[in-house]
Amino acid sequence: MRSTYLHDMQDRFTRVIANATKQGASAAKVSFSHGESLSCSFEAGRLKYADSAESLGYNIAVIRNGRSGVAGGNIPAAMDELVERAISFAQIGAVAHFSHYPAPTTYVDLKSHSPRVLTLSREKMISDCQEMVDYVKSLDDSLDISASAGRSEGESAVANSAGLNETDMETSWDLNLGIQKTSGTDMLFSYDYRSWLDLNELYDLDALKSAIAFDLRHAARSATISDGVYPIYLPPRMLGSFLAPISMGINGRDVFKGTSPLKDELGKQCFSPALTIIDNPHIDFSPASAAFDGAGIATRPMTLVDQGVLKTFLYDYDSACLAQATPTGHSGSSPYTMFVQPGQRSADAMLKSIPKGLYIKQLLGFGQSNLANGDFSCNAALAYLIENGEIVGRVKNAMIAGNILSLLKGDIEFSSDLDPQNRQPHAIIPGVSVVTAKN
Amino acid sequence: MKQRLLDALNNCPADYAEIRFETTDNTGFAYRGKELDNASTGQFTGGIVRACKNGGWGSCVFDTLDELKSKVADACAAATTVGKEKTALAEIAVPADQVFTAQLKNDFRGVSLDEKVALVGKYNDIVLNAVPGVESSTVMYGENFRTVHFASTRGNYFMEERPRILLYLVAIARNGSQVQRGSESFSSATDFTVVLNREDKAREVAERAVALLKAPQCPGGRHHVILRPDFTGVFAHEAFGHLSEADFLYENPQMRELMTIGRQMGNNDLNIIDDGSLGQLIGTHHVDDEGTPTQKTMLIANGVLAGHLHSLETAGKMGAKPTGNARAIGRGRPPIVRMTNTYVDAGTLSKDELFAGVDDGIYACGMQGGQTMMEMFTFSAAYGYRIKNGQVTDLLRDIVLTGNVFETLHNIDGIANDLTMFELGGGCGKGGQSPLPVTFGGPHIRLRDAVIGGQQ
Numbered sequence: 001m002r003s004t005y006l007h008d009m010q011d012r013f014t015r016v017i018a019n020a021t022k023q024g025a026s027a028a029k030v031s032f033s034h035g036e037s038l039s040c041s042f043e044a045g046r047l048k049y050a051d052s053a054e055s056l057g058y059n060i061a062v063i064r065n066g067r068s069g070v071a072g073g074n075i076p077a078a079m080d081e082l083v084e085r086a087i088s089f090a091q092i093g094a095v096a097h098f099s100h101y102p103a104p105t106t107y108v109d110l111k112s113h114s115p116r117v118l119t120l121s122r123e124k125m126i127s128d129c130q131e132m133v134d135y136v137k138s139l140d141d142s143l144d145i146s147a148s149a150g151r152s153e154g155e156s157a158v159a160n161s162a163g164l165n166e167t168d169m170e171t172s173w174d175l176n177l178g179i180q181k182t183s184g185t186d187m188l189f190s191y192d193y194r195s196w197l198d199l200n201e202l203y204d205l206d207a208l209k210s211a212i213a214f215d216l217r218h219a220a221r222s223a224t225i226s227d228g229v230y231p232i233y234l235p236p237r238m239l240g241s242f243l244a245p246i247s248m249g250i251n252g253r254d255v256f257k258g259t260s261p262l263k264d265e266l267g268k269q270c271f272s273p274a275l276t277i278i279d280n281p282h283i284d285f286s287p288a289s290a291a292f293d294g295a296g297i298a299t300r301p302m303t304l305v306d307q308g309v310l311k312t313f314l315y316d317y318d319s320a321c322l323a324q325a326t327p328t329g330h331s332g333s334s335p336y337t338m339f340v341q342p343g344q345r346s347a348d349a350m351l352k353s354i355p356k357g358l359y360i361k362q363l364l365g366f367g368q369s370n371l372a373n374g375d376f377s378c379n380a381a382l383a384y385l386i387e388n389g390e391i392v393g394r395v396k397n398a399m400i401a402g403n404i405l406s407l408l409k410g411d412i413e414f415s416s417d418l419d420p421q422n423r424q425p426h427a428i429i430p431g432v433s434v435v436t437a438k439n
Numbered sequence: 440m441k442q443r444l445l446d447a448l449n450n451c452p453a454d455y456a457e458i459r460f461e462t463t464d465n466t467g468f469a470y471r472g473k474e475l476d477n478a479s480t481g482q483f484t485g486g487i488v489r490a491c492k493n494g495g496w497g498s499c500v501f502d503t504l505d506e507l508k509s510k511v512a513d514a515c516a517a518a519t520t521v522g523k524e525k526t527a528l529a530e531i532a533v534p535a536d537q538v539f540t541a542q543l544k545n546d547f548r549g550v551s552l553d554e555k556v557a558l559v560g561k562y563n564d565i566v567l568n569a570v571p572g573v574e575s576s577t578v579m580y581g582e583n584f585r586t587v588h589f590a591s592t593r594g595n596y597f598m599e600e601r602p603r604i605l606l607y608l609v610a611i612a613r614n615g616s617q618v619q620r621g622s623e624s625f626s627s628a629t630d631f632t633v634v635l636n637r638e639d640k641a642r643e644v645a646e647r648a649v650a651l652l653k654a655p656q657c658p659g660g661r662h663h664v665i666l667r668p669d670f671t672g673v674f675a676h677e678a679f680g681h682l683s684e685a686d687f688l689y690e691n692p693q694m695r696e697l698m699t700i701g702r703q704m705g706n707n708d709l710n711i712i713d714d715g716s717l718g719q720l721i722g723t724h725h726v727d728d729e730g731t732p733t734q735k736t737m738l739i740a741n742g743v744l745a746g747h748l749h750s751l752e753t754a755g756k757m758g759a760k761p762t763g764n765a766r767a768i769g770r771g772r773p774p775i776v777r778m779t780n781t782y783v784d785a786g787t788l789s790k791d792e793l794f795a796g797v798d799d800g801i802y803a804c805g806m807q808g809g810q811t812m813m814e815m816f817t818f819s820a821a822y823g824y825r826i827k828n829g830q831v832t833d834l835l836r837d838i839v840l841t842g843n844v845f846e847t848l849h850n851i852d853g854i855a856n857d858l859t860m861f862e863l864g865g866g867c868g869k870g871g872q873s874p875l876p877v878t879f880g881g882p883h884i885r886l887r888d889a890v891i892g893g894q895q
Contacts, residue, residue: 399892
């Protein structure tokens with residue numbers, strides 16, 4: 001990095017915590033992050049942007065007289081002033097359900113910084129994007145092609161009044177490729193991406209090129225499906241979206257407040273025995289990993305759903321104190337990852353077993369559904385008709401709908417092979433309603 | 440500030456460069472259930488240098504004004520790496536020095552935090568206790584005061600203050616595994632009173648959340664649908680507005696052909712407008728984030744495609760005039776082409792005449808959200824009702840419309856005369872910049888054969 005603030009922050013952190021404590025705070029925490037990044041972007045098949053960025057930010061949280069005050073900023077010299085603001089804010093602030101942070105413990109040593117990432121020069125990223133763009137152009141030179149790449153390096157630190165004092169360095173990269181194919185009023189959008197904290201085999205231009213070629217090949221033919229109820233075949237990227245109601249439903253704070261539909265389901269067979277979900281925040285170089293949560297509680301791999309049985313709710317420290325539960329080391333009471341465990345058959349064999357169904361690549365409007373209740377109703381923005389185990393063409397203007405929490409009780413299946421990026425399997429979910437504009 | 444920014448741009452080797460520097464001061468708090476659940480405040484500064492050289496762009500994002508000249512140099516060097524063609528940015532005639540201080544009718548900064556917390560707490564009590572069956576709540580207040588300074592190598596400078604306040608009222612009702620929400624939101628750029636006297640709305644969201652527990656899902660299929668004005672506004676924004684943003688068009692020959700001015704888009708009484716200069720709404724500014732004055736732009740006039748929304752670059756490359764629609768969500772983000780206050784203009788029918796034309800249909804109310812993939816769109820109503828013989832009857836939940844914009848606009852067969860503009864919470868999301876404050880508006884409109892998703 002061109003500049004580092006970590007040493008400077010150590011002194012500031014000590015002063016901030018001492019100042020907050022002196023003003024009556026029973027607990028205080030400061031967190032800080034600083035990052036630098038380089039990126040390039042292609043639009044319409046041509047290099048268009050080269051960007052650089054440097055930014056920092058910090059947060060000060062205090063608890064005073066049972067209430068918390070949180071103040072954020074990005075000017076280090078204003079940190080002392082922000083302490084005053086946090087203290088002042090605590091007078092009316094949110095109710096805190098603890099008065100002191102827990103004592104820090106030992107934490108797993110996770111790898112998050114790779115010098116190899118820093119070998120990604122702007123020239124290299126431009127060259128790699130150009131290679132992907134040239135390949136896609138060779139498939140169809142009428143496409144509107146976009147590509148981008150970026151790399152970043154960051155440092156972070158956190159300290160609290162219980163003695164937590166940790167620093168971390170992190171690198172990351174991202175690679176993106178997308179196309180828009182326009183034929184009259186008919187449009188196809190396809191994109192793929194990769195990102196990781198280490199420069200390893202996941203930085204794979206060919207993987208992105210193949211993903212785009214797949215959609216161009218299969219969307220070249222159109223297909224229709226009549227209104228009805230069908231199985232859907234989900235690639236690993238889509239499966240994560242369908243786990244959202246579980247992720248929301250196991251939030252311990254929502255469970256305590258009574259707004260989770262899974263509130264009364266702990267220990268019960270909520271889903272198909274085919275479904276096992278593990279939260280693993282201990283994967284080196286994963287963007288989702290963390291050694292400890294916002295209160296300094298150590299994280300650990302946890303089974304969330306075991307063969308369809310709901311095993312746990314998740315609690316950050318404040319929520320655990322509120323609900324008189326054991327903290328699980330989850331900031332915001334949300335999972336870090338939701339790895340669905342693999343099944344028996346390959347993704348290809350599963351696809352071949354479907355007599356008639358929809359292969360869902362992209363959804364439009366999924367997030368507007370009442371996902372907290374498990375309901376979804378959205379446009380299958382990029383979907384293919386599967387007939388007799390083969391993809392036969394693109395289906396447009398189809399809405400799919402159902403209740404995910406109910407659908408996951410059904411005869412669902414997951415593939416034995418996992419996506420190298422997100423480590424999720426393919427899935428088949430039967431029983432999804434399909435309504436189309438034209439039959 | 441003006442001289443500091445202009446000095447940093449002096450002798451810049453790019454064809455064009457600009458610096459936007461911002462300060463923001465924000466405060467927000469929310470009740471969830473019985474307790475004040477989170478409360479935070481923040482002060483941030485930062486900005487971005489953008490430079491254009493031979494048609495290529497470079498940018499440098501920063502937090503402080505220290506070493507500003509070197510940040511300009513970084514952006515210029517990056518632009519030089521990229522540029523391989525001719526820079527084509529539209530010219531605009533603007534005064535060299537413009538200062539737009541916020542014209543607040545009732546300044547939220549003059550109201551104490553204690554008063555605001557008490558107000559929100561009162562609403563929260565109503566949401567939780569108005570009717571049996573409400574399990575929890577989210578009642579949130581937020582305020583933000585953004586000050587934007589801008590200078591470019593064209594010698595122009597502006598400072599504009601852009602305040603915003605908003606209030607969310609959400610009731611959450613649960614019956615076993617069934618969870619439903621009732622929600623309303625309110626926002627203003629000028630007037631704190633927008634969050635006052637909302638007791639009736641707090642009661643209404645509670646009643647609706649409980650009622651939705653018993654409401655059936657909207658049946659999937661093709662329906663005649665009447666959109667309430669707030670939903671019409673989302674329709675105008677999602678189904679058509681994004682398609683008129685010229686950054687989706689200017690370098691894509693097929694899209695330019697598809698969106699050629701003069702194309703018949705709908706029936707003759709359809710008019711869709713974007714107006715960033717309208718009143719003092721949350722989507723209104725004096726100038727956009729490239730210094731272009733905002734304006735009223737007819738997107739569809741009498742059913743015919745009449746205009747696009749432009750930045751300096753899209754206008755320059757399409758031979759059009761900039762429309763003042765280059766907007767950035769905040770410090771460190773580049774401006775991209777965005778809508779401002781977008782609405783379907785009033786028609787001639789009365790609301791009653793519109794409903795009288797529907798024997799069996801759906802009345803879609805309240806904005807849940809929307810999304811577009813250019814020709815394809817979805818938008819979700821917070822709730823709705825069945826229409827039978829022109830009368831509003833049973834409450835329905837889960838109403839999600841979808842369609843192809845080029846077909847759907849032709850299916851608008853009735854436009855009422857009750858145009859209303861809505862300043863709500865949330866905003867528009869595009870290019871990772873969300874939520875940008877925008878206003879939605881329109882009258883009641885009637886759609887024939889709209890596709891609604893639902894379970895079979």
